[in-house]
Amino acid sequence: MDILSKKLKKNIIILGAGFAGVKCALDLEKLAKKDKSLSSNFNIVLIDKNNYHLYTPTLYEVASTAKADASGSVLKKVITTPIENIVKNKNIKFLQGEIIDIDFKKRTVDFSDQTVINFEYLVLALGSKPTYFGIEGLKEYSLSLKWLNDGIRIRNKIRNKFLEKRNGEEIKIIIGGSGPNGVEFSAELAGYIKELNNIYNKKIEANIKLIDGSSHILPGFEHNVVKKALKRLEYLNIKTINGFVILKVDKLRVYLKQLPPSNEPRENFTPEEKTEDYDILIWSGGVEANSLLMHIDMSKEKRGRIETNQFLGCLPPDKHLDVAKNIFAIGDNSCFYDPKTQRPVPGTAKIAIEQAKIAAKNIYNLINKKPKELYKIKPLPFAIPIGGKYALTKWGPFLFTGFTGWIIKQLIELYYLYSVTKKASVIFNWWRGIRIFSKND
Numbered sequence: 001m002d003i004l005s006k007k008l009k010k011n012i013i014i015l016g017a018g019f020a021g022v023k024c025a026l027d028l029e030k031l032a033k034k035d036k037s038l039s040s041n042f043n044i045v046l047i048d049k050n051n052y053h054l055y056t057p058t059l060y061e062v063a064s065t066a067k068a069d070a071s072g073s074v075l076k077k078v079i080t081t082p083i084e085n086i087v088k089n090k091n092i093k094f095l096q097g098e099i100i101d102i103d104f105k106k107r108t109v110d111f112s113d114q115t116v117i118n119f120e121y122l123v124l125a126l127g128s129k130p131t132y133f134g135i136e137g138l139k140e141y142s143l144s145l146k147w148l149n150d151g152i153r154i155r156n157k158i159r160n161k162f163l164e165k166r167n168g169e170e171i172k173i174i175i176g177g178s179g180p181n182g183v184e185f186s187a188e189l190a191g192y193i194k195e196l197n198n199i200y201n202k203k204i205e206a207n208i209k210l211i212d213g214s215s216h217i218l219p220g221f222e223h224n225v226v227k228k229a230l231k232r233l234e235y236l237n238i239k240t241i242n243g244f245v246i247l248k249v250d251k252l253r254v255y256l257k258q259l260p261p262s263n264e265p266r267e268n269f270t271p272e273e274k275t276e277d278y279d280i281l282i283w284s285g286g287v288e289a290n291s292l293l294m295h296i297d298m299s300k301e302k303r304g305r306i307e308t309n310q311f312l313g314c315l316p317p318d319k320h321l322d323v324a325k326n327i328f329a330i331g332d333n334s335c336f337y338d339p340k341t342q343r344p345v346p347g348t349a350k351i352a353i354e355q356a357k358i359a360a361k362n363i364y365n366l367i368n369k370k371p372k373e374l375y376k377i378k379p380l381p382f383a384i385p386i387g388g389k390y391a392l393t394k395w396g397p398f399l400f401t402g403f404t405g406w407i408i409k410q411l412i413e414l415y416y417l418y419s420v421t422k423k424a425s426v427i428f429n430w431w432r433g434i435r436i437f438s439k440n441d
């Protein structure tokens, strides 16, 4: 820490070593190599409460791998990369610690151990957390999947519940939220129960239901993607309940209320109300910004993300204040409105990486008094794995389904992993992950 409090160099502080933070630090370091004014006058400091970078796209597989020897430590190795390895031989200082406050006027960040560090430039990349929309009982009784430990907890809870059941009984799993995360997870869980039946020589039926207020699964996706996903879910015997919102939750059941279809006037509509029992309830219905962002004084949207301009600079609470100068928000912390739709771009790893490149470039340009670069939304590939070696993968105009989609998904995953960590060891972990996680398939 000493070196950071000396006034020899100024600090470019990057908060969070997720997709956005790591990519931003690596790109800045690359730019600093070319530019002595950056490397001799600034420290690049990456801060995270954990000492590893978590590769979230394979978290579902952690939560649903039946492989008996896949212990917590093996799984951790497969889906995390030590930050020490990422910054090795790079001019990036990594500090492990929890940030509890940011003072935009004094331009400092505060750690939970009372260390305080100054910054000249700041990048907010602290990610998000599940949001429960104030639904009674939901936080208390559901399981959410965001961090590594959540994955291991869900895996163990389902296994324990499975072991309590007798042959012929069913295990009832409800997943709230039928976006890509809910769809992928429901299919993984179907495979998990199948594999548990094989391992323990039991006959427990998986009764898996996806519930969502929107009128169909995968809201926002093209019609043919939705149709294919639905067919695949039917094949896996996963039921979907759409057009119903969760009103409240207790220890045994969820209480649902029907929403009026968009084409029907509300006054003619009598909503159906019903309940669904569950053994395991998973919540995959939405995220909001990291709690730290909730307290800070910047212009924010309703889920706490910081509104950013076209250069990904934060917008101040009042446009006459200059507290947001040299402060960027990227990845799940940023609320950037798509100029075409006026809607915020979604929080995905791919978008986090793209935004990180722009933030790094703009810090470099500001230091060098060059014009800033605009953030332009690019059409990015997406992949929705739906159980086994099956995925719906869109790359450019092409939609790949089934095994081909799954292979392309693995390659996209490798590309993103490598672009963040830049280490050959990720290829080994990627391959090891495929072997462990394909066990249920």
Ligand SMILES: Cc1cc2nc3c(=O)[nH]c(=O)nc-3n(C[C@H](O)[C@H](O)[C@H](O)COP(=O)(O)OP(=O)(O)OC[C@H]3O[C@@H](n4cnc5c(N)ncnc54)[C@H](O)[C@@H]3O)c2cc1C
Residues within 6 Å of the ligand: 015, 016, 017, 018, 019, 020, 021, 047, 048, 049, 050, 052, 053, 054, 056, 057, 058, 059, 060, 097, 098, 099, 100, 125, 126, 127, 128, 145, 146, 147, 181, 290, 292, 330, 331, 332, 333, 347, 348, 349, 350, 351, 352
């Ligand atoms: C289960 C799951 C599956 C997903 N699958 C996909 C997918 O297939 N494809 C895709 O594109 N996106 C996927 N996403 C979304 C993707 O993970 C996020 O959009 C992405 O991680 C955002 O990157 P980020 O850098 O903004 O935040 P994160 O990656 O969440 O990183 C935030 C970092 O900040 C650190 N941090 C938080 N608070 C503090 C603090 N107070 N002090 C210090 N450090 C702190 C955290 O430890 C973390 O390392 C998935 C998300 C989940 C949860």
